[in-house]
Amino acid sequence: MTNNRLKGNAIIGQSGGPTAAINATLAGVIRGARACPDIDRIFGAVNGIEGILNETITELGTQFRGEDDLEALAYTPAAALGSCRKKLPAYAADDPTYRKLFSIFAKYNIRYFFYIGGNDSMDTVAKLSHYAQMQDYDIRVMGVPKTIDNDVCGTDHTPGYGSAAKYIAATMQEIIRDCAVYTVPAVTIVEIMGRDAGWLTCAAALPRRYCGVSPDYIYLPERPFDYTSFFYDVEAALKRHPNVVIAVSEGIRHADGHYVGEGSQSGMVDIFGHAYLSGTGRSLEMAIKQQFGTKVRSIELNIMQRCASHLASKTDIAESVRVGMAAVEAAVRGATAQMMAFTRIPGDTYAVDICGIDIASAANHVRCVPDAFINEAGNNVTDACVDYILPLCEGEIAPRYEHGLPVHFVIDKTPVVL
Amino acid sequence: MTNNRLKGNAIIGQSGGPTAAINATLAGVIRGARACPDIDRIFGAVNGIEGILNETITELGTQFRGEDDLEALAYTPAAALGSCRKKLPAYAADDPTYRKLFSIFAKYNIRYFFYIGGNDSMDTVAKLSHYAQMQDYDIRVMGVPKTIDNDVCGTDHTPGYGSAAKYIAATMQEIIRDCAVYTVPAVTIVEIMGRDAGWLTCAAALPRRYCGVSPDYIYLPERPFDYTSFFYDVEAALKRHPNVVIAVSEGIRHADGHYVGEGSQSGMVDIFGHAYLSGTGRSLEMAIKQQFGTKVRSIELNIMQRCASHLASKTDIAESVRVGMAAVEAAVRGATAQMMAFTRIPGDTYAVDICGIDIASAANHVRCVPDAFINEAGNNVTDACVDYILPLCEGEIAPRYEHGLPVHFVIDKTPVVL
Numbered sequence: 129m130t131n132n133r134l135k136g137n138a139i140i141g142q143s144g145g146p147t148a149a150i151n152a153t154l155a156g157v158i159r160g161a162r163a164c165p166d167i168d169r170i171f172g173a174v175n176g177i178e179g180i181l182n183e184t185i186t187e188l189g190t191q192f193r194g195e196d197d198l199e200a201l202a203y204t205p206a207a208a209l210g211s212c213r214k215k216l217p218a219y220a221a222d223d224p225t226y227r228k229l230f231s232i233f234a235k236y237n238i239r240y241f242f243y244i245g246g247n248d249s250m251d252t253v254a255k256l257s258h259y260a261q262m263q264d265y266d267i268r269v270m271g272v273p274k275t276i277d278n279d280v281c282g283t284d285h286t287p288g289y290g291s292a293a294k295y296i297a298a299t300m301q302e303i304i305r306d307c308a309v310y311t312v313p314a315v316t317i318v319e320i321m322g323r324d325a326g327w328l329t330c331a332a333a334l335p336r337r338y339c340g341v342s343p344d345y346i347y348l349p350e351r352p353f354d355y356t357s358f359f360y361d362v363e364a365a366l367k368r369h370p371n372v373v374i375a376v377s378e379g380i381r382h383a384d385g386h387y388v389g390e391g392s393q394s395g396m397v398d399i400f401g402h403a404y405l406s407g408t409g410r411s412l413e414m415a416i417k418q419q420f421g422t423k424v425r426s427i428e429l430n431i432m433q434r435c436a437s438h439l440a441s442k443t444d445i446a447e448s449v450r451v452g453m454a455a456v457e458a459a460v461r462g463a464t465a466q467m468m469a470f471t472r473i474p475g476d477t478y479a480v481d482i483c484g485i486d487i488a489s490a491a492n493h494v495r496c497v498p499d500a501f502i503n504e505a506g507n508n509v510t511d512a513c514v515d516y517i518l519p520l521c522e523g524e525i526a527p528r529y530e531h532g533l534p535v536h537f538v539i540d541k542t543p544v545v546l
Numbered sequence: 547m548t549n550n551r552l553k554g555n556a557i558i559g560q561s562g563g564p565t566a567a568i569n570a571t572l573a574g575v576i577r578g579a580r581a582c583p584d585i586d587r588i589f590g591a592v593n594g595i596e597g598i599l600n601e602t603i604t605e606l607g608t609q610f611r612g613e614d615d616l617e618a619l620a621y622t623p624a625a626a627l628g629s630c631r632k633k634l635p636a637y638a639a640d641d642p643t644y645r646k647l648f649s650i651f652a653k654y655n656i657r658y659f660f661y662i663g664g665n666d667s668m669d670t671v672a673k674l675s676h677y678a679q680m681q682d683y684d685i686r687v688m689g690v691p692k693t694i695d696n697d698v699c700g701t702d703h704t705p706g707y708g709s710a711a712k713y714i715a716a717t718m719q720e721i722i723r724d725c726a727v728y729t730v731p732a733v734t735i736v737e738i739m740g741r742d743a744g745w746l747t748c749a750a751a752l753p754r755r756y757c758g759v760s761p762d763y764i765y766l767p768e769r770p771f772d773y774t775s776f777f778y779d780v781e782a783a784l785k786r787h788p789n790v791v792i793a794v795s796e797g798i799r800h801a802d803g804h805y806v807g808e809g810s811q812s813g814m815v816d817i818f819g820h821a822y823l824s825g826t827g828r829s830l831e832m833a834i835k836q837q838f839g840t841k842v843r844s845i846e847l848n849i850m851q852r853c854a855s856h857l858a859s860k861t862d863i864a865e866s867v868r869v870g871m872a873a874v875e876a877a878v879r880g881a882t883a884q885m886m887a888f889t890r891i892p893g894d895t896y897a898v899d900i901c902g903i904d905i906a907s908a909a910n911h912v913r914c915v916p917d918a919f920i921n922e923a924g925n926n927v928t929d930a931c932v933d934y935i936l937p938l939c940e941g942e943i944a945p946r947y948e949h950g951l952p953v954h955f956v957i958d959k960t961p962v963v964l
Contacts, residue, residue: 146724175729206723213728298856298951305624305954306564306853310631311593338949340956430845435724438716438857441950521950531756532859532939533716536723538758 132462134266135166136239139180140188141173142207142274143214143245143252147288148295148437149448150244150274151537152202154209156452157242157272158188159198164460167240174541176212176245177252180232181225187544200537202445203527205437208539216252219259226259233267236546240268240459244452246275246286247492250467254487257465268459271467271487272451276434278327281493282485283469287451288434290444290520293331295436296320296429297521300343301335303427304373308341313370314423315362315416318343319409321433322377325496326350328433331517332375333509344372349379350497351506353388358412359419361507366422378408388412438534442523447480454482478519550880552684553584554657557598558606559591560625560692561632561663561670565706566713566855567866568662568692569955570620572627574870575660575690576606577616582878585658592959594630594663595670598650599643605962618955620863621945623855626957634670637677644677651685654964658686658877662870664693664704665910668885672905675883686877689885689905690869694852696745699911700903701887705869706852708862708938711749713854714738714847715939718761719753721845722791726759731788732841733780733834736761737827739851741797743914744768746851749935750793751927762790767797768915769924771806776830777837779925784840796826806830856952860941865898872900896937 138161142150161167170189173179186209192198201208219226233241243253253271260267273280276292300318307316320329326348336342344365347353365372380388389408409426416424447470455468466484473479501513528535556579560568579585588607591597604627610616619626637644651659661671671689678685691698694710718736725734738747744766754760762783765771783790798806807826827844834842865888873886884902891897919931946953 142727146727175727178729204723205720207727210729211727294950299850299854301951301954302623302853302855303849305622306849309560309564309593309625309629311596311628335951339951339954427848427850428846431721431724432717432845432850435720436717437720518949523950524947529942531936532712532941533719533753533757536719536757 133166134239134268135168136237137169137171138167138240138242139171139173139185139236139238140209140242141176141179141244142209142211143176143243143249144211144275145246145434146206146211147274147276147434148205148291148440149288149444151204151208152445152448153244153272153274153287153452155198155202156449157244157456158192159449160453160456161240162189164456166460171236171238171544172209172539175210176214177216178212178214179210180229183232184541184543185236186539186541188539191540197537200528200535202449203437203440203525203534204536205435208537210541215248216255219255229256230259230263230265233265239266242270242272242455244272244274246273246277247280247494250280250487250490251492253467254465257487268464270455270459270463270484271490272455273467273469273490274448276328277322277325279325279494279496280490281495282467282490284472284480285470285520287444287448289327290441290447291437291439292328292433293334293517294441294521295433295439296328296331297334298439299429300332300375301339301341304335304341304343307371307373311370312423313366314425315372315374315420317409317412317424317426318373318375319378319426319428320375321429322349323379324349324494326377327497329375329377330497330501330509330513333514334517334521337514337518343375345374345507346509347374347376347380347507348497348502349377349381350502352383353380354383355415357507362416362420366420376408376412380408438527440525441521442525443520445525451482458484478522551584552657552686553586554655555587555589556585556658556660557589557591557603557654557656558627558660559594559597559662560627560629561594561661561667562629562693563664563852564624564629565692565694565852566623566709566858567706567862569622569626570863570866571662571690571692571705571870573616573620574867575662575874576610577867578871578874579658580607582874584878589654589656589962590627590957593628594632595634596630596632597628598647601650602959602961603654604957604959606957609958615955618946618953620867621855621858621943621952622954623853626955628959633666634673637673647674648677648681648683651683657684660688660690660873660877662690662692664691664695665698665912668698668905668908669910671885672883675905686882688873688877688881688902689908690873691885691887691908692866694746695740695743697743697912697914698908699913700885700908702890702898703888703938705862705866707745708859709855710746710851711752711935712859712939713851713857714746714749715752716857717847718750718793719757719759722753722759722761725789725791729788730841731784732843733790733792735827735830735842735844736791736793737796737844737846738793739847740767740795742767742912744795745915747793747795748915748919748927748931751932752935752939755932755936761793763792763925764927765792765794765798765925766915766920767795767799768920770801771798772801773833775925780834780838784838794826794830798826856945858943859939860943861938863943869900876902
């Protein structure tokens with residue numbers, strides 16, 4: 129970290145899966161950068177690091193007439209700049225890519241790079257900042273976390289998680305009420321995103337605190353899944369009431385490491401080598417049908433859980449804007465090779481501190497749901513877990529609606545001509 | 547229709563699939579009945595006609611402290627009284643059931659019966675009112691339509707449709723934005739409810755009017771589905787842009803009458819003999835994967851499209867309350883064997899009249915999307931269709947939230963002791 133002032137242009141990119149809050153962070157970075165005398169032009173990398181390599185770079189700083197536009201952007205789902213899933217190779221293995229990137233940084237006089245993304249994007253931040261140091265190119269590279277998965281290390285939670293959790297909790301309450309209308313025994317499986325960490329699925333428990341309803345069971349990837357115990361659980365629930373509702377992470381695995389949903393989509397992997405899943409809920413549906421012969425249905429919350437910005441958490445959106453602004457402030461003060469992180473301030477009222485942490489401690493690790501948040505039987509979450517999640521979902525945003533639909537802000541992606 | 551005053555008790559039941567507005571109609575009937583001097587006690591049939599047969603009848607009139615409670619009920623999803631899928635047999639075939647029902651009506655001095663339901667429930671209203679006439683039992687039996695399917699004849703639209711349409715349109719906008727973030731060619735299939743009528747799927751077109759996005763194609767059950775044309779459509783769309791989004795009704799059929807989704811769930815039928823579908827989106831997903839080898843995903847909006855009351859249409863909820871109150875007013879004035887219906891008042895500003903129509907003209911028919919609402923190629927809807935749906939989705943409700951989640955009203959279903 130240096131204390132020298134660094135003047136020049138900034139570029140912002142978004143990477144990885146969309147969330148309902150990633151544009152709130154973008155709005156925060158833009159707001160922070162516009163207020164900063166050391167930053168001249170604010171560029172947007174269209175489709176993340178790919179957009180820098182292709183020089184599809186747009187002028188962002190002049191697109192927003194005022195706070196109204198930035199607020200509309202903050203309430204717009206998905207990555208407004210476009211995203212990518214490109215993982216940079218090690219520089220030892222592919223020096224030309226790094227040389228190209230840095231020649232473009234130089235061409236656009238980019239001295240600040242803000243990358244909003246998840247675990248894989250923090251890896252990009254780490255690599256770029258190290259390369260910059262090696263090349264003695266003066267640039268401050270900052271990561272701002274976003275992921276609905278909440279699985280980034282070094283931060284109390286991630287921007288985007290609170291909104292997804294609120295959508296899941298609210299939808300779970302609605303689904304349970306819907307399922308309760310008939311007297312015929314029926315099992316409903318709700319499949320929730322989460323390949324390695326069960327944070328999103330934990331949010332299904334929230335209605336139990338104040339709404340008087342909750343799923344009967346919650347199964348997370350943090351515990352091995354076993355059909356014998358599962359059938360035992362379901363049988364017990366069917367004895368208690370006719371309408372059984374179960375929340376399950378897409379990534380639950382058997383003790384041998386095989387995914388429960390593997391039957392349907394085995395062998396497919398995404399670009400990072402993660403197994404591609406889509407059949408967990410359906411596998412359980414078929415197993416219950418066979419075991420009990422009852423009516424059974426599976427529901428995938430699918431991408432709605434990450435893009436339902438109309439139901440975003442006010443706390444999450446406000447924090448997502450703040451963390452973007454804080455990244456600019458930290459960089460301008462001299463920080464680089466950092467990821468912005470939340471620390472929960474102890475006390476009765478929920479509050480967070482925001483500060484930068486060493487990127488190396490954040491990248492490439494997955495933060496799982498801790499033991500204290502999972503009950504002994506491994507089929508539900510504890511009250512401590514509910515305590516942790518609830519404040520992240522507090523508050524409702526008031527997006528502008530026109531003709532019955534929310535108004536989104538669309539970024540002009542026309543490439544800038546230098 | 548008689549003009550005599552009829553004094554006694556009222557009973558309300560809910561039947562068929564839940565909607566986000568069926569409790570708004572319940573709130574309207576309760577409000578109307580409480581204001582009516584001819585109606586003494588207001589009972590609720592728990593789980594519809596089944597609740598009358600089992601005498602699980604609760605006292606409704608005294609459960610609501612005031613307008614706040616009725617408003618919370620109006621914003622609560624699913625049938626708060628519980629529902630059923632029981633279709634009454636013909637009275638010629640099963641006189642004992644009718645005798646039992648009418649002995650219970652007499653026991654509870656029920657002179658007003660309001661049944662909130664879809665097509666099959668209107669059949670129950672028709673049968674009960676005819677039987678009452680035959681038996682000379684003085685009761686006024688009124689049907690109040692509700693169904694997200696919008697397929698009831700004799701009414702401009704059905705209560706519940708506007709909220710489901712708003713959810714579908716808003717979610718479609720969010721999904722299209724989410725799908726647009728990557729540059730890799732991908733097809734997304736969004737499967738929407740609608741076995742025989744494509745009304746719900748039509749709502750996917752709404753964002754095209756003011757939001758600048760729309761699904762590439764919309765396929766409805768009103769047109770035969772053909773894989774050759776479908777592949778032709780998808781190929782053309784993939785040439786236009788990388789992110790293709792398609793909305794499709796669960797009930798699309800081939801020209802020979804077989805459901806497209808039949809492969810996965812053939813032979814299963816619900817209690818009314820309707821084919822049970824669940825694989826339409828997935829069938830198309832697999833077909834596209836095979837034909838084009840592109841990334842493809844299918845999304846089922848599933849029961850969220852009928853229970854997402856947090857995003858209900860203000861117009862729909864207000865009309866659903868009004869139609870419940872109007873049913874009481876009509877019955878008290880002497881109407882029976884009627885279904886309440888909306889008539890759109892011609893003019894530049896959207897407005898509806900509410901009146902009762904002969905139940906025989908409503909029950910057991912399905913109202914499909916008219917030809918004028920479907921484009922010539924049969925792969926999208928016309929502007930006239932968007933004009934028709936838009937006003938039904940106008941306005942946002944402001945449900946009360948506590949601790950981040952909407953507050954629902956839970957009806958006490960304890961049976962009344964006479």
